[in-house]
Amino acid sequence: MSISESQLEFEALLDYLKQNCSYDLSGYKEGTLVRRVQYRMQQLEIENYGNYLQYLQNNSDECVSLFNTILINYSGFFRDSDSWDYLANQIIPQIITRKQSDKKIRVWSAGCASGQEVYTLLMLLAEALGIEQCLQRVQVFATDIDEDALAEARQASYSDKEVANIPSDLLSKYFEQTQQRYVFDSKLRRTIIFGVHDLTNNAPMSKIDLVVCRNVLIYFKPQTQEKTLVRFHFGLCDNGFLFLGNSEGLTNNKYIFTPVSLKHRIFAKGQNLTLQDHLLLAPRTDTKKAVNPLTTQIQMWKAAFLASPLAQLAVDRSGRLLLANEQANTLFNLNISHIGAQVEDLEIARLINPSTFINQLDRDRAKPSAVRRSRTAGSDNSHSSLGPKHIEWVTDNHTTYLNIYTTLISDESGKALGTNLTFIDVTRNILLEDEIERLNSALVKVTQELKETKEVLHTTTQQFDSTQKELESVHQEMQFRINL
Ligand SMILES: C[S@@+](CC[C@H](N)C(=O)[O-])C[C@H]1O[C@@H](n2cnc3c(N)ncnc32)[C@H](O)[C@@H]1O
Structure with a gap:
């Protein structure tokens, strides 16, 4: 069989896995995939991909066995112990001191395999905070x-050999020994939420202080690594850290993370994401296909939307958040995990009620065309208006005043699809207005005081005049008496 035939059969195999087993392996390095699939074929003594595909079709359990072979689950407690020491001594104390005591410290072990990594992390946090504080x-x-x-990770039960790398004081403090097994502390385990999550496709967790993702990116193609790093950037809070495996780096996205220790592969969240980073997460378009002008138009609209200096949100007819640009993310503390959520479930619901806007815009749109803005041909199925003004948006340490512009988005037939909301920060104007008002009332007060002072001065002058007259007459009278 020629190389290209074999390649085609391999692609057919990957396609079968994607369509029938929901395993999308397109983000994994091809070399690793080939080696792991061949390893599985050797175990079954199958010689070529075509026969293996048939075997997969006839044996429904084989998908899971192959997947387990591809996902190398090898893990260990305190793997690369120097790096964990660095994390314990340099990073965890910073996370704890920076966090307000009433706020949760949120950490994420991404690609946790059978749990050794997450329990290592939890032991270090418990050592730093004390068990009671850690629980809270x-x-x-x-x-x-x-x-x-994940099922193994939830069990938290390990053999002698598996716990050999745990320092003995921590082993006796955090594990219970039962019949040759060591089981991690059940109370502390309750602080962990376990879940299936595909780093190549799913939205990240949010407001995370530390992402630990070790020995996972190494299996991904560079572009998938880049996307995953962008997702981590979204998921981390501003002071957050990223801890990678010892043989992993940052690919092209160097600037969105700043190295804290290159040796230990620990990075701090860096600069904001660029438009390019956002677009990296946008669904890929097939470059082989002819370029569809509508797709180009949509991409251009999306690029303009994302790059706008004003905060913008797009919400669909049913009130779901479709898009938010970087300005809106910063202003409203949103991230990629909020995309697709109902606006009413988000904090911004304090500000906007999308269904009211859409109904209002629908009503406006139904007015005769003469009262509406003229339209250009093609995609301008929109109608804009100024919504609420001077709306107060209060966050932990800041108050912002916003004017909200809404634009109805409708399809070619005129049916409303959703709304685009633009937020204009008018805080400076409001502050200036307040200042002018304050100065005006001060001016009124000073004018009044001046008037009163003038009146007092006038009365005093009059009193002075009359006293002077009295004095003159006394003087004349005295003169008169002297002359007598
Ligand atoms: C070599 S283990 C690393 C375990 C642990 N992080 C450590 O360093 O000890 C790689 C883990 O990544 C997981 N993995 C592979 N692809 C993944 C993906 N797309 N999303 C999430 N986890 C993935 C595998 O299932 C496996 O458990």
Whole structure:
């Protein structure tokens, strides 16, 4: 069989896995995939991909076995112990001191395999905070694409050999020994939320202080690594850290993270994402296909929307958040995990009620065309108006005043699809107006005081005049008496 035939059969195999088993392996390095599939074929003594595809079609359990072979679940406690020491001594104390005591410390072990990584992390947090504080203040997410690995992680039960790397004081403090097994502390385990999560496709967790993702990116193609890093950037809070495996780096997205220790692969969240980063997460368009002008138009609209200096949100007819640009993310503390959520479930519901806007715009749109803005041909199926003004948006340490412009988005037939909301920060204007008002009332007060002072002065002058006259007459009278 020629190389290209074999390549085609391999692609057909990947396609079958995607269509029938919901395993999209397109983000994984091809070399790794080929080696792992061939390893599985050797175990079954199958010689070529075509026969293996047939075997997959005839044996419904084989998808899971192949997937388990591809996802190398190898893990260990305190793997690269120097790096964990660095994390414990340099990073965890910073996370704790920066966090207000009433706010949860949120950490995420992404690609946690059978749990050794997340329990290592939890032991270090408990050592730094004390067990009681750790129970109260820490929220841990432990995710993996592999359900079997997650089931093991939830069990938290390890053999002698597996716990050999745990320092003995921590082993006796955090594990209970039962019949040759060591089981991690059940109370602390309750701080962990385990879940299936595909780093190549799913939205990240949000407001995370530390992402630990070790020895996972190494299996991904560079572009998938880049996308995953952008998602981590979205998921981290502003002071957040990222901890990678010892043989992993940052690919092209160097600037969105700043190295804290290159040796230990620990990075701090860096600059804001660029439009390019946002577009990286946008669904890929097939470059082989002819360019559809509508797609280009939509992409241009999306690019303009994302790059706008004004905060913008797009909400669909049913009130779901479709898009938010970087300005809106910063203003409203949104991230990619909020995309697709109902606006009424988000904090911005304090500000906007999309169904009211859409109904209002629908009503406006129904008015005779003469009273509406003229339209250009093609895609301008929109109608804009100024919504609420001077709306107050209060966050922990800031108050912003906003004017909201709404634009109805409708399809070619005129049916309303949703609304585009633009937020104009008018805080400076409001502050200036307040200042002018304050100065005006001060001016009125000073004018009044001046008037009163003038009146007092006038009365005093009059009194002075009359006193002077009295004095003159006394003087004349005295003169008169002297002359007598
Ligand atoms: C080599 S293990 C690393 C385990 C652990 N992080 C450590 O360093 O000890 C790689 C893990 O990544 C998981 N993984 C592979 N692809 C993934 C994906 N797309 N999303 C989430 N996890 C994935 C595998 O299931 C496996 O458990």
